Amino acid sequence: MxxxxxxxxxxxxxxxxxxxxxxxxxxxxxxxxxxxxxxxxxxxxxxxxxxxxxxxxxxxxxxxxxxxxxxxxxxxxxxxxxxxxxxxxxxxxxxxxxxxxxxxxxxxxxxxxxxxxxxxxxxxxxxxxxxxxxxxxxxxxxxxxxxxxxxxxxxxxxxxxxxxxxxxxxxxxxxxxxxxxxxxxxxxxxxxxxxxxxxxxxxxxxxxxxxxxxxxxxxxxxxxxxxxxxxxxxxxxxxxxxxxxxxxxxxxxxxxxxxxxxxxxxxxxxxxSEVGPYETAKLRMLNGAHSLLAYCGLKAGYEYVHEAIADPALRQLATSLMHEEAAPTITPAPGQDLAAYAEALIARFANPCLNHRLIQIAMDGSQKIPQRWLETLAESAAQGRTCPAILTAISAWIHHLSGANGPVDDPMAASLSLIVRRYLSGRDAAEALFSAAGPLSGYWHPTPEDLDYVGRHADIRPVQTTLLQ
The missing domain is CATH 3.40.50.720 (NAD(P)-binding Rossmann-like Domain)
Incomplete structure (x- = not known):
């Protein structure tokens, strides 16, 4: 040829x-x-x-x-x-x-x-x-x-x-x-x-x-x-x-x-003149929604991004994260339309021809979620707002750390998975991960209500039993 x-x-x-x-x-x-x-x-x-x-x-x-x-x-x-x-x-x-x-x-x-x-x-x-x-x-x-x-x-x-x-x-x-x-x-x-x-x-x-x-x-x-x-x-x-x-x-x-x-x-x-607002929007909106779709999508049994975003419940979570949770924490540059950006992202995620694998996006979560989720959580808390979509995503990440989606590909996999395996409660696992002595301390200080929410959605008990056998 x-x-x-x-x-x-x-x-x-x-x-x-x-x-x-x-x-x-x-x-x-x-x-x-x-x-x-x-x-x-x-x-x-x-x-x-x-x-x-x-x-x-x-x-x-x-x-x-x-x-x-x-x-x-x-x-x-x-x-x-x-x-x-x-x-x-x-x-x-x-x-x-x-x-x-x-x-x-x-x-x-x-x-x-x-x-x-x-x-x-x-x-x-x-x-x-x-x-x-x-x-x-x-x-x-x-x-x-x-x-x-x-x-x-x-x-x-x-x-x-x-x-x-x-x-x-x-x-x-x-x-x-x-x-x-x-x-x-x-x-x-x-x-x-x-x-x-x-x-x-x-x-x-x-x-x-x-x-x-x-x-x-x-x-x-x-x-x-x-x-x-x-x-x-x-x-x-x-x-x-x-x-x-x-x-x-x-x-x-x-x-x-x-x-x-x-x-x-x-x-x-x-x-x-300044790239910062665009960079922040990408991290908190695009990357934040991507990671949400990765962990929540894997938990729901999907393989690709376009499959996950086609699920009405996951689509609503991703939309809520971008519009209601991340966007209010960003001071846009002149002419930067965050609402239009969010809608464009949903359309991109739905592209059926790219076959973007969720398990690839789920890699190295400990290195990604501080910028993608925890900064949004911290700023929202300072403004008196809660972020149920991100808290749902955190519960799915803890579920992922338990081994529910297969081996965890993360530079901190051993320590993170060990923490999750110690607890039958998603609430306790979340508290250990984000406490002052935890591996992800310093980014976000969850309230008892935050921890209760994560605990109700983490669902690690069945996986925990398997891992301890």
Whole structure:
């Protein structure tokens, strides 16, 4: 089967959208570390759209820090790939042309440094996952992890070359799901520079910026079935780099750049003075409802998000969490419509084509629920309001910790499950988890009424009996 490539673009069916610009004429303006499926469905997709609208010289050089897998997928295709947006109405396909090439840092370190140092490069962006920031438990840089194959090394060497050549700085743009990601990246870069290139610190502070961002799009792992669907839609052309996603996409960016940037706002991105309200809304509304659907949905016997949201009782719980419990704790930015956001989320959850597994969302609950639920509970309590939807979700989480849905995938699984197993009462388990001496103390102080509510819904006794046998 022939592969998608610049030479086969002309053979595509007319209904498949494709780049409207001369790809070969574009200079590389962005170097991106972590060119996985999310970047291809999100930032590279926005950049392609901006170039379709007339922006020039924003081609992307992608960097894989270790694995050559993405390079093998994309380089034989000249950087081209398909984004397939799937919904109940079917799939809509677009060929994205913004990626010029992919470098493997472990194999081509000098080429990576040269890409960062190139005069045409103005933005160095990142989707390296939270683990890629090499943070210690206290949030500072772990220098043992931030070794010569971390992005810190390559960015630092590229910036050093820029400074020596008399070039300007760059915008370092974190696009990872990390709260206050710009400020965190700035602090971590300063720690790395202070240790390895202290003379570069004043230049970095004067010439580079690290804006915060909020990113949102569901991008499941591409399956063989997805690739077969794309190949059929491309008229028989194979695309090893294709990604499947939802029609919805959101990108909120702090408008604080060190130099030129694409006109992303012309194609749907939001350039704002402060990202915080959007980030809070995502955590407490989208992520909060997602976790509720995960634990309550699993307890009800469902496997996927779209199945859970189709249950009228669970849909009402998710709606109540967003509209009545989370939204009142958020001070929206100008023009930020939280009610419309909640309705859009319900529609996204109902998309039957993404097969977003509840058990995946249920992973690492101890790391997620403080921001997703407990902050809302604490602020609501301070305002004199209760949150029955979140309390119901907490009871379902305790049910999950008892082993009712199978092995618990959580870094604190052993200690949390041990606490739950000690008690036949959901109320007592909740009190132990959230008390001053409990593993989740400090976020929320439940009242006796809160504990009674959780206890009435936790239903851990049958599972408890099984676990103790």
């Amino acid at each position: 022939k592969r998608l490539s610049p030479g086969t673009l002309a053979a595509l069916p007319a209904e498949v959208a494709r780049p409207l610009y001369d790809r070969e004429a574009q200079k590389v303006g962005i170097v991106h570390f972590g060119i996985g499926a999310f970047h291809r469905a999100h930032q590279a997709w926005y950049t392609d759209a901006a170039m379709n609208e007339g922006d020039a010289d924003w081609a992307i050089t992608g960097i894989s820090l270790r694995s050559a897998g993405v390079a093998r997928q994309m380089n034989p295709q000249g950087g081209l790939y398909t984004v397939a947006e799937q919904s109940a109405e079917g799939a809509r396909l677009r060929i994205v042309g913004s990626v010029r090439n992919v470098l493997v840092a472990s194999e081509e370190p000098d080429a990576v440094i040269a890409a960062v140092a190139a005069p045409s490069t103005h933005i160095v962006s990142l989707t390296v996952t939270e683990k890629g920031y090499c943070r210690s438990a206290d949030g500072t840089l772990d220098f043992d992890l931030a070794h010569s194959l971390s992005f810190y090394y390559f960015v630092t060497q590229g910036l050093l070359a820029r400074a020596k050549a008399g070039l300007g700085g760059v915008t370092l743009l974190s696009c990872d799901n990390l709260a206050d990601n710009g400020a965190k990246l700035h602090a971590l870069m300063l720690q790395y520079l202070d240790r390895h290139e202290p003379d570069l610190v004043p230049w970095f502070e004067a010439n580079c910026t690290c804006p915060s961002t909020m990113i949102d799009r569901i991008v499941p792992a591409t399956t063989d079935e997805d690739r077969a669907m794309v190949a059929k839609a491309l008229g028989g052309l194979s695309d090893e780099a294709c990604v499947v996603t939802e029609p919805f996409s959101q990108w909120v960016i702090e408008d604080r750049f060190a130099g030129p940037r694409p006109r992303w706002e012309a194609v749907g991105a939001q350039l704002v």
